[in-house]
Amino acid sequence: xxxxxLDKDTPANRFARAREAQAxxxxxxxxxxxxxxxxxLGEARVADIAERMNVSQPxxxxxxxxxxxxxxxxxxxxxxxxLTDEGARLADRVRARHRTxxxxxxxxxxxxxxxxxxxxGIEHHVSQVTLSAFEAVLKGxxxx
Amino acid sequence: xxxxxLDKDTPANRFARAREAQAxxxxxxxxxxxxxxxxxLGEARVADIAERMNVSQPxxxxxxxxxxxxxxxxxxxxxxxxLTDEGARLADRVRARHRTxxxxxxxxxxxxxxxxxxxxGIEHHVSQVTLSAFEAVLKGxxxx
DNA sequence: TGATAAGTATAGCTATGGCTATATTTCGTG
DNA sequence: CACGAAATATAGCCATAGCTATACTTATCA
Ligand SMILES: [Mn+2]
Ligand SMILES: [Mn+2]
Ligand SMILES: [Mn+2]
Ligand SMILES: [Mn+2]
Numbered sequence: 001x002x003x004x005x006l007d008k009d010t011p012a013n014r015f016a017r018a019r020e021a022q023a024x025x026x027x028x029x030x031x032x033x034x035x036x037x038x039x040x041l042g043e044a045r046v047a048d049i050a051e052r053m054n055v056s057q058p059x060x061x062x063x064x065x066x067x068x069x070x071x072x073x074x075x076x077x078x079x080x081x082x083l084t085d086e087g088a089r090l091a092d093r094v095r096a097r098h099r100t101x102x103x104x105x106x107x108x109x110x111x112x113x114x115x116x117x118x119x120x121g122i123e124h125h126v127s128q129v130t131l132s133a134f135e136a137v138l139k140g141x142x143x144x
Numbered sequence: 145x146x147x148x149x150l151d152k153d154t155p156a157n158r159f160a161r162a163r164e165a166q167a168x169x170x171x172x173x174x175x176x177x178x179x180x181x182x183x184x185l186g187e188a189r190v191a192d193i194a195e196r197m198n199v200s201q202p203x204x205x206x207x208x209x210x211x212x213x214x215x216x217x218x219x220x221x222x223x224x225x226x227l228t229d230e231g232a233r234l235a236d237r238v239r240a241r242h243r244t245x246x247x248x249x250x251x252x253x254x255x256x257x258x259x260x261x262x263x264x265g266i267e268h269h270v271s272q273v274t275l276s277a278f279e280a281v282l283k284g285x286x287x288x
Numbered sequence: 289t290g291a292t293a294a295g296t297a298t299a300g301c302t303a304t305g306g307c308t309a310t311a312t313t314t315c316g317t318g
Numbered sequence: 319c320a321c322g323a324a325a326t327a328t329a330g331c332c333a334t335a336g337c338t339a340t341a342c343t344t345a346t347c348a
Contacts, residue, residue, distance in 0.1 A: 013198035015173060018265035019306090022166060026335080029159060047295060054157035059336055061297065066334080078296055078343055109277045118274050121162035125265025133253045142286075163336090170305080191325060203306055205327065210304080222313055222326055290348095297342070304334085312327070318320095 018125065025124040028094045029053070030063055031072055034081055035091035043080040097131060098123050104134040162269065169268035172238045173197070174207055175216055178225055179235035187224040241275055242267050248278040 011017045033052055037044040050060035064081055067073040072087035083091060101123045105115035126134070155161045177196055181188040194204035208225055211217040216231035227235060245267045249259035270278070 011198070014261050014264040015196075016198040017261050018169075021265050022169075023334090025162075025166075045295080046297095052159075054155070054160040055335085056337060057296070058298080058338085062335070105274060105277075108274075108281060110274050114271055114273050117158050117161055118269055118271050120158040121165050121269025122266050125262055125269075127258055127262050129258050130249060130252075130254050130262050133249075137252060167304085189325080190327095199305085200307060201326070202308085202328080206305070292346085292348100294345075295343080297340100299340080300338090302335100302337075304336100305332105306334100307332075308330090310327100310329080312325100314323100314325070316321100316323080318322105 021125050025121075026063060027067060027070065027072060028090065028124060029120075030067055031083060031087045031091040032094045032098065034067075034073065034083055035088065035095065038083070044082070045080050049081065094123070097126065100131060100134055100138070101126060103138055107138060165269050169265075170207060171211060171214065171216060172234065172268060173264075174211055175227060175231045175235040176238045176242065178211075178217060178227055179232065179239065182227070188226070189224050193225065238267070241270065244275060244278055244282070245270060247282055251282060 011020060030049070030053070033049060034044040037048055037052075041048070046057060046060050046064065049064070050057045053060060053063075055063075064073060064075060067081075067087065068075065071084055072090060073081050073083050075081045098119060101119040102112075102115050105119060105122075106112060110118070155164060174193070174197070177193060178188040181192055181196075185192070190201060190204050190208065193208070194201045197204060197207075199207075208217060208219060211225075211231065212219065215228055216234060217225050217227050219225045242263060245263040246256075246259050249263060249266075250256060254262070
């Protein structure tokens, strides 16, 4: 039974489920970005993270503290931020999903820039089943 | 120039934009639900709102206070909740968008129940342009 | 090498949105 | 019409996520 690994502790109520997805959204965006920065610049610095997330430096620091608490990243004072194995795995999944959502929206006729904007929020609420449906459409297996 | 009326104060950064959409999400869901309850039961009571949102009664009361502060609803102590004209207009827009998103996902091959779950989060991040693209697909004007 | 600049941490504030426990009001019924 | 039940409000707690101001550490370069 595939796709089941994402369904642990799924709340019955749809609003509760959306709230849970939202709670994970910030963590997802941070790990993805830290992964990006590490790949691009060789390291992820708080200042760069803050700039790209469009938040103040102390806000970024605080969110990074949460990443560390949840075992997704590590850092030592005045030094850069690093993803744990778990963090890196999450980053890869999140990045792939982000790209799929953007590509799918573009396929639906949405302009690139708008697709990128909308995807940044939408991605966090797309279940594995829906993601697979998007991938199927992109592969040309049109369900219509 | 249509669709422009939704683009006032759109932030440049995509993360900032997603944060703004998120801030509006709770208000949107509440007004839609208050509209639903009013239509179904003749009135929207705090207890019913709380039950459907899957939150405690005090949490619902507090969110309703925010709705009132923002001019979307009114209520007197120990009495039901009513939408203002602005709140009712927002509720109608939100409800229509919700239905479009669900219908679109179902068209993409997503099962009803999952479409309903995902849509509850996705809907708040779908711009007017993307919504129009979804509507076009539903009308059969397939972009592929 | 030491002063300055840059980067990071910390303090302390706000708003939001959860919760439980409890007070208060209204409602329904005998 | 009074009393108990149901509904609502209030108090007070917590976590998250934003901010500015400021302290501290590290890096750079004259
Ligand atoms: Mn995102
Ligand atoms: Mn993303
Ligand atoms: Mn919703
Ligand atoms: Mn909805």
